[in-house]
Amino acid sequence: MTDALTDTGPRRSRRAPAGRRAKPPRRRRRVWRWIALSLVLLVLAAGGVGYWLYNDLNGNIKGVDLEKAIGDDRPRKLPTSGQNLLVLGSDSRSGANASLGTGNVSGARSDTALVIHIPEGRKKAVAVSIPRDTLVTRPECTGKDGSALPSAKRVMFNSVYSLAGPACVVKTVEQMSGVRMDHFVEIDFAGFKGLVDAIGGVTVTVDQDIHDKSSGLDLSAGTHRLDGTQSLQFVRTRHGIGDGSDLGRIGLQQQFLIALLSEIKKQDLLGSPTKAFRIADKLTESLTTDSGLASLTKLADFGRSMNGVDPSTMETIMLPVRYDTQDPNRVVAAQPQAGQLWQALRKDQEIPESAKKSPATGG
Template sequence: MSAESTPEPGITEPVTTGPQQRGGGRRRKAAPSKRRKALLATAWAAAGVVVLGGTGFGYVYFKLNGNLKSVDINQALGDERPTKIDNGSENILVLGSDTRSGKNRKLGGGTDDGSARSDTAMIVHVYKGHKKASVVSVPRDTLIDRPACTDTKGGSHPAASGVMFNSAYSTGGAACAVKTVESLSGIRMDHYLEVDFAGFQKLIDDLGGVPVTTTKAIADPQSHLNLKAGTHTLDGQRALALVRTRHGVGDGSDLGRIQLQQSFVKALLDQVEHVGVLSNPKELYDLADTATKAVTTDSDLGSVTSLADFAGGLKGIGSSHMRMVTMPVQYDPANPNRVLLQKAKAELIWKALENDRPIPASATKGTAAGEAKGVVSG
């Protein structure tokens, strides 16, 4: 995805960075209102399930609670983290992982070896009042200095210089991914959310697909995506192919793919708003069952009630209240398939988020983009 300079806060597309890092018994309404939507369809569905549980279907809660997987990030990272700034804002690291195990083996490609990488990474900053958000995409191909870290099983992993950003997750899982983002930005991540390929695909199918409009034809033999210019309702398989494609759009880089991902996230949020799934208990259950199976959270969000509380705090945020940008990067002169962090511009983003302010347009002006902006819209 590429950098944008929209005046409102929003979600950022993953951008490549360089080897530098910064230190440090109620009845439901017939349908949800425009404001009752969460940043993630996963959390939004979980919130609905908790309400449903209060109407005599409490067993559903226990079933869904058992679906959730969580990791104790705080225990793994200890005290060597940026200080939490208590100003009413929240920072969430959202990862899309391409684990090669189980149902994800065929979707991820390769063998069932249990390996995994962070295919998509977004730093979501929810502003005080929870009415707006900024999202910064971190390109997986960004070359960084990865800090030493301890994973959630107690394993130690040494620091490494000039490695790709997504190596943090493949090396030490969620804890090392969080540690790397905090080292890069100097900002503490309050929460962690991860969704895998199989869960993402089924979630889209349970929603009935997501409508998007393509301004150009997209043909990518590697992701097996073929879309003519025009409006399409993407099922899970094609939606997954869209957010993974890179060779059929723009300059063929990860930055172009990030632009597609950002556009699709907005279309997904709009679809969650209009589908009215909470008015149908069967559809609600199916969606929530899929969502809670697909997501891995930090331990603070590791129950349906906690996840629902979290979702409730995000219900006023829609796609029009998000600013989506990509971390400022430039192409690596030594390898066009890699990107380097533009440290001074990135610092403008980190300072803005740290102070709970909008990201300035100057932070993304003149940075590498990917040339796929506007190819897909909701």
């Protein structure tokens, strides 16, 4: 028999028996096993990092169960009432916020409150600002220390948060408006500043010089790109515009809201995962939501459902108010304008022009 190692004759091709697949040479099988093993390791490594990043961001979000905190004493959700979101800006001076406040203020208050209404179809939105100096009736709530907090009349709206937290603010807004809040989102000073810095600033245009020693804002008339610190000063400015009251500040807050949403919408976050993570990290670490939004997936789903809303078409309105007859430093909801506004939101209808006029600002 000829030795296989020295055989130089023609080689006969080896065919696999019928019904069986020919095996690749042993060396080639080893190469493919190493490639497969490497791919598995890469997937596992990437999955581990992705899981860690997801858990890290997800763990930042603080959630509040509104159903448990408020109970059944809530307005009925109408089938055609769209979506209603309460956005709170907290002026807490604790933690990372300590260096961002001004003045000798303890505790925390809802420095900014916006009811954002998204009609059915989600193609536009309406933002209603509630002045923080508005006198309201606070419903019975559970205090931050866990004790029962009785109902009280003629309390400042922004004091509700400091005494009983965001769930009681939601309950207060629902009872004063008759509009059920589907969700709420709260962000504090540090989170707001970090978000603006993460997206590279926000551009605003002012038609007059603004010099406010209290907030620290110093802007000349014209267009400016504001960083996080300047943006915080901008939305907190009250003494450098109008009559120096909280009502003048609301105009700047609404202007900035539109500019911020427009900036976020136009940025290519999918094309820059690093920037997307940085924004998500800054946002979630200072974010409190209802339990229905208290995860990255829930927030992402809600955000995608709002994708058709163009910030440039958002209508901004201040709750119609008049100065209180007993205390001229406070305001109360003006009737019938406020009632007309809330009714339009409840029924998902066009807001009448009369409901957009506030006697305290001369219309």
